[in-house]
Amino acid sequence: MKKFRSNGKLFLIGEYIVMDGAKAFALPTKFGQCLFVEDLSEENCISWKATKQDQSLWFDAKFSLDTLEIISTSDEKLSYSLQNILRQTKILNPDFFKTNKGYCCLTKLEYPQEWGLGSSSTLIDLISQWVGIDPFVLNHLTFNTSGYDIACAHHDKPILFSNQPTIKVEELELKWDFTDQLYFVFLNQKQDTQAVVGNHYKNKPKDWEMIHELSDLVLAASQVNTLEALESILTTYQNRLEEFMKIDQPKATYFPDYQGVIKSLGAWGGDFVLVTYREGMFDYFQNKGYNTIIPFQDMIL
DSSP: OEEEEEEEEEEEEOTTGGGGTOOEEEEEEEEEEEEEEEEOSSOSEEEEEEEOTTSOEEEEEEEETTTOOEEEESOHHHHHHHHHHHHHHHHHSTTGGGSSSOEEEEEEESSOGGGOSOHHHHHHHHHHHHHTOOHHHHHHHTTOOOSHHHHHHTOSSOEEEEOSSSOEEEEOOOOOSOGGGEEEEEOSSOOSSHHHHHHHHHTSOOOHHHHHHHHHHHHHHTTOOSHHHHHHHHHHHHHHHHHHHTOOOHHHHHOTTOSSOEEEOSSTTSSEEEEEOOTTHHHHHHHTTOOOEEEHHHHBO
């Protein structure tokens, strides 16, 4: 049996503008997803099972090896998505599935599914490792994200990422002695506004001056060595983007009276936020019903 593993991701700063070629500062997580593949000597099919962190079954399907038609499935929508990935995979490496009579594939999440740390991006990276293809190309042909999440999947350090004119990934050596002051708080909901907010940004006329200004802030954030400097940059970034998008940032929506900085991680409206520590922080968030509070060192590689 072969085993492959990919890291999850959190998007620290650079959200939205990364779609226009600006820099993004992202954090690969200690939590990710694994793929186990066993060759089958008899069945002419791909048997696929996906399991959650608690080992319970999330999804299963069976595909014809020759045509990748769906033979059976527990979730039609998910099976069509996986079928598309496998078909694009076959186009990129047409000889791969001819080398065996079948495969039994099992994926295992290492975190609660609702956390949104990249079950799709890790899947793209895992399949690419297995089949021996470029994950950025497969991502472009399927989910077509900016690609930062794919970069996080196979880098074990924080990264600076950009995708124009070509994909560029730079691993960072952060000089942060203040990570004990940084926490991740789960907002108890998956992103259900990402498409709406993302389209809102995409459909607005481009403000290239703002994009360059915010991209410079991303670079500056990767070079800070004090908590105060990071807080200032994160605040400036969110305030400037808020002016442009005419949408309240998460702190104003959920925690307007919190004294520390709260930074949305990725598209605004769900999943995790980064929080800088202030006295009474744990009571503050727990009293509001936010009980998943993870120290930086426990989340980030």
